Amino acid sequence: MAKIKATNITWHEGHVGRAEREALLGQKGATVWFTGLSGSGKSTIAFTVEHALVQRKHLAYVLDGDNIRHGLNKNLGFSAEDREENIRRIGEVAKLFADAGLITLTSFISPYARDRDQVRRLHEQAALPFIEVFVNTPIGVCEQRDPKGLYKKARAALAQGKGMGFTGVDDPYEAPPKPEIAISAEKITPQEAAAVVIEYLESRGIVPALQG
């Protein structure tokens, strides 16, 4: 133990403060919560925002089905109870990420207003920004796109009397009444939608505006 260069390390008993991490990163921690139907374009917009922020040297991270459903929430199914727990856990993880100073972008259908509102309250109680982005694409457009063939599957199941509880087909989507941002995603490009989100982040002081 003779060679330890520990003289400049100070003993601490508690967490590093949020402000200290935010100063280090040059941004504020925040959760940007995308909600909308399957096929609405949530993920494309979220990834576009993520890449644009990282290009601007900001730390952003997308939580989506890929990294959540196969990991943290792999022991959850699609019952009403499990769907609620799914969103609750994602909300708690987003809050931890935001507390760590990251701009977290979540991309989940999250159809129920009550579940989203609980995540909002969780953030508000911790004085962390929660930005709800409603990706408002008409169901006809989503169903025509059907990138994963899920609508087709849900309609077929329904026709056979075996409902899947698929959002927009045989389970409701509750549109946010007062989202921070609403995007008519069939009228603008993902780049334009991403720019709207980033300008909003600038307006809230979460990332500084670009100069010039």
Added chain:
Amino acid sequence: MAKIKATNITWHEGHVGRAEREALLGQKGATVWFTGLSGSGKSTIAFTVEHALVQRKHLAYVLDGDNIRHGLNKNLGFSAEDREENIRRIGEVAKLFADAGLITLTSFISPYARDRDQVRRLHEQAALPFIEVFVNTPIGVCEQRDPKGLYKKARAALAQGKGMGFTGVDDPYEAPPKPEIAISAEKITPQEAAAVVIEYLESRGIVPALQG
């Protein structure tokens, strides 16, 4: 929509790569998993490492009972099943943090080798460093410290025939056979222990060594 400055935003369909975020942060994402008895000094060392890394402009974050048990895992108790799920979820969150480029320090007793090994495998499968730090303080020392009065409570419960399943009293602690770092925490100060951890992170190239 006329004023959108979106010309420099490129449309992306997938996650930002880990390497890109690591380049931005000047560090590698990793999980430093502290394990040891209640009162062994895990949290003090973890917080000391966190502060030292942030002082060196690195992004580090402690996951501990404070921010996990009251949040993500508030619906878990202390049954064998719930303890396993507790560690599983923490492991998944640590992995997400590491994937986002952070150095995550977890401070949980995590008494069972099997649960810790599952978290290790989870990281290895994702090519993320998992560094197990065994905070090896004799139970006599931990019980004498008893900072939260938990040993006293556990002994009293046991004397009344109402076992709590408290690690070290009436539930086993399985010491890691091959931890990356073992700390005899009653023989060195938290600063010295933190320095050992940071030197290890340097040796693995997770953070660059200080110059001079």
